[in-house]
Amino acid sequence: xxxxxxxxxxxxxxxxxxxxxxxxxxxxxxxxxxxxxxxxxxxxxxxxxxxxxxxxxxxxxxxxxxxxxxxxxxxxxxxxxxxxxxxxxxxxxxxxxxxxxxxxxxxxxxxxxxxxxxxxxxxxxxxxxxxxxxxxxxxxxxxxxxxxxxxxxxxxxxxxxxxxxxxxxxxxxxxxxxxxxxxxxxxxxxxxxxxxxxxxxxxxxxxxxxxxxxxxxxxxxxxxxxxxxxxxxxxxxxxxxxxxxxxxxxxxxxxxxxxxxxxxxxxxxxxxxxxxxxxxxxxxxxxxxxxxxxxxxxxxxxxxxxxxxxxxxxxxxxxxxxxxxxxxxxxxxxxxxxxxxxxxxxxxxxxxxxxxxxxxxxxxxxxxxxxxxxxxxxxxxxxxxxxxxxxxxxxxxxxxxxxxxxxxxxxxxxxxxxxxxxxxxxxxxxxxxxxxxxxxxxxxxxxxxxxxxxxxxxxxxxxxxxxxxxxxxxxxxxxxxxxxxxxxxxxxxxxx
Ligand code: SF4
Numbered sequence: 001x002x003x004x005x006x007x008x009x010x011x012x013x014x015x016x017x018x019x020x021x022x023x024x025x026x027x028x029x030x031x032x033x034x035x036x037x038x039x040x041x042x043x044x045x046x047x048x049x050x051x052x053x054x055x056x057x058x059x060x061x062x063x064x065x066x067x068x069x070x071x072x073x074x075x076x077x078x079x080x081x082x083x084x085x086x087x088x089x090x091x092x093x094x095x096x097x098x099x100x101x102x103x104x105x106x107x108x109x110x111x112x113x114x115x116x117x118x119x120x121x122x123x124x125x126x127x128x129x130x131x132x133x134x135x136x137x138x139x140x141x142x143x144x145x146x147x148x149x150x151x152x153x154x155x156x157x158x159x160x161x162x163x164x165x166x167x168x169x170x171x172x173x174x175x176x177x178x179x180x181x182x183x184x185x186x187x188x189x190x191x192x193x194x195x196x197x198x199x200x201x202x203x204x205x206x207x208x209x210x211x212x213x214x215x216x217x218x219x220x221x222x223x224x225x226x227x228x229x230x231x232x233x234x235x236x237x238x239x240x241x242x243x244x245x246x247x248x249x250x251x252x253x254x255x256x257x258x259x260x261x262x263x264x265x266x267x268x269x270x271x272x273x274x275x276x277x278x279x280x281x282x283x284x285x286x287x288x289x290x291x292x293x294x295x296x297x298x299x300x301x302x303x304x305x306x307x308x309x310x311x312x313x314x315x316x317x318x319x320x321x322x323x324x325x326x327x328x329x330x331x332x333x334x335x336x337x338x339x340x341x342x343x344x345x346x347x348x349x350x351x352x353x354x355x356x357x358x359x360x361x362x363x364x365x366x367x368x369x370x371x372x373x374x375x376x377x378x379x380x381x382x383x384x385x386x387x388x389x390x391x392x393x394x395x396x397x398x399x400x401x402x403x404x405x406x407x408x409x410x411x412x413x414x415x416x417x418x419x420x421x422x423x424x425x426x427x428x429x430x431x432x433x434x435x436x437x438x439x440x441x442x443x444x445x446x447x448x449x450x451x452x453x454x455x456x457x458x459x460x461x462x463x464x465x466x467x468x469x470x471x472x473x474x475x476x477x478x479x480x481x482x483x484x485x486x487x488x489x490x491x492x493x494x495x496x
Contacts, residue, residue: 004160011173014255045163047131049171050178052078053252054127054159056203056228057236059085061123063092065110065141066131070163078422081207083230087123096133106139114148114156124233125155125183135162155233157182169251176256179227179236184260187237189224194295196224197286198242198266200257201249202273204229208427212273215283215430218306219299221290227253240264244289246271246282267293273429274437275345276314280307314431318349321438326350328445331391333357333383333402334420342401342420345434351441354397355380389413399445414453416444 044052047070055062056078064071071093082088094109110128117126126148130141145156161174197216202209209229216223225231225239240260245268247257257268267289271282287295287303329352332342343353358379370379383391385406392400392413400410403421410417418440420428428437 004165007160007174007177008165008170011170011177011255014173015258044168044171045132046161046165046167046171046174047129047163049168049173050159050161050175051129051171052168052203053172053175053228054178055088056080056082057127057231057233058082058088059124059232061087061090061092061117061121061126062129063094063110063113063117063126064129064131065094065106065113065134065139066096066129067133068093068095070131078203079205079424080203080229081205081210083207083210085232087121090121092117094134101133101137104137106134106137107144110134110139110141110144111148114144115152118152118154123154125157127157127159127178129159130162132163135164155182155186172252173255176253180256180259180263183233183236185237185240185264187234189238189241192224192238192241193222194243194293195219195221195290195299196242197221197290198224198239198245198260199226199229200245200247200268201253202226202229203249203422205422206424206427208273208429208433211427211430211432212279215279215306215310216286219283219287219302221286221299227256240266242266243293243295244268244286246286248272273433274342276311276348276431276434278344279430279434280311283307310431314435317435318438321442322349324442324446325438327352328398328441329354329396330441331355331388331397331400333388333400333406342428342437345437346441348434349438355383355391357383385409399441401441414450416447416450418444 047064051062051064054060071091075091092113094106094113096106096109100106100109114126114128117123128141128145130139134141141158141160145158149156157178159175159178161171161178165171165174199209204210204226207230209226213223224242225235227236227239240263243266245257245260245266247253247268247270260266261268269285269289271285272278273282283303283306284300287299291297291300327350330346331354333355334342334357343356346353356379388400388406388409389412391397392410392415395415397415399416399418400406401418401420402410404419404423407417407419419425420437426436426440427433
């Protein structure tokens with residue numbers, strides 16, 4: 001446990017994080033987790049955070065050592081996609097019961113589970129996640145994993161991030177530490193080249209990385225490892241031979257990027273594939289870093305040609321939406337990298353940003369928003385559900401973009417809403433992704449349902465008021481059904 005404590009202190013003491021650099025030594029030790037407000041939901045635990053980062057490694061078996069519910073809570077709660085293996089979506093748990101805890105059978109059960117997985121599935125590796133219960137009863141996961149790895153001849157990786165250690169974000173970082181300690185650098189590739197890069201913090205939600213990869217392919221840039229989206233164990237084990245890295249979601253894996261730079265001299269930068277300008281900028285910076293690391297400078301020219309071509313196609317497609325969306329007001333209730341990259345993307349087509357949440361944003365994220373919006377009046381740390389509802393029902397925004405948790409606030413306020421967080425159904429990365437995002441915003445805002453739900457209920461209206469509103473045939477038919485059902489006639493409706 002003292003080793004784990006030292007690791008947590010190390011993760012909290014992240015020199016690449018500007019917020020952390022601004023703290024004194026004592027505050028740094030306490031980390032960034034804030035105490036919960038009474039009554040607020042806790043959000044994910046450290047175990048959940050580690051699972052989020054590692055589960056998209058698709059050919060690995062992810063074994064949760066603990067009671068069944070921990071695995072149930074964290075299983076596949078994001079829309080990451082795989083282009084091949086499906087093993088990552090199979091749920092493995094030791095399903096510890098009270099009796100196992102009392103009888104001290106945890107470690108034995110874990111060893112047996114590893115053997116069963118090896119025999120039934122033969123994966124390239126097994127990742128083992130302790131949870132609160134197995135950490136508290138003192139199961140020595142590291143020792144079991146080491147012994148099992150020796151006996152069965154495959155990597156068995158302990159991901160030491162039981163839930164009680166802290167927040168989801170801490171779990172993200174501990175997952176990065178597990179990769180550094182046990183996976184990256186364990187295999188030497190025989191095909192390393194000057195155009196190899198790593199992408200860190202890209203989760204391939206709804207398969208959106210597949211909209212970006214063809215651009216890199218056209219430039220002859222190989223993604224040595226995308227961590228974790230659609231990743232394979234072998235690729236991550238060889239990731240130390242990449243020449244440069246792009247980090248997409250800095251709060252999740254910044255420690256991994258920095259330590260890979262220290263250990264293997266892989267320079268990194270923070271970028272985003274959301275929005276046309278940001279996608280172009282990311283491609284440019286990747287090429288520049290590769291040239292600095294010895295690639296042929298001719299790639300810079302090819303990158304500019306590709307950017308010009310792709311931007312022209314995307315702008316042409318977006319032009320059709322500009323007249324329909326220009327001046328529309330968007331409230332963005334997300335955070336992190338999306339708080340600025342999506343802002344930038346939407347402003348590119350004339351959409352107005354009435355507010356953006358910076359709850360989970362880093363100091364760098366906030367600085368970027370200030371630069372893009374030209375002031376910080378539109379940034380809000382956290383808006384209570386009541387305030388969000390008031391803002392939307394007073395029609396201060398035409399649409400809210402957020403995660404699933406706040407969708408019902410928008411729907412109750414009869415305001416269009418679009419999911420842009422991890423459960424989203426559509427890919428929004430790269431040039432094509434930007435067109436898709438705008439298409440979805442257009443569909444949501446102009447959906448005819450809003451006209452209908454915003455009308456007063458039939459039983460609240462006088463006939464005169466009802467007749468002022470032109471109706472389609474189907475609306476009239478629906479009204480008749482409602483009237484018949486309510487046993488009333490148009491003349492019986494009250495005042496609006
Ligand atoms: S807090 Fe502990 S018990 Fe709860 S889900 Fe996380 S690991 Fe499991």
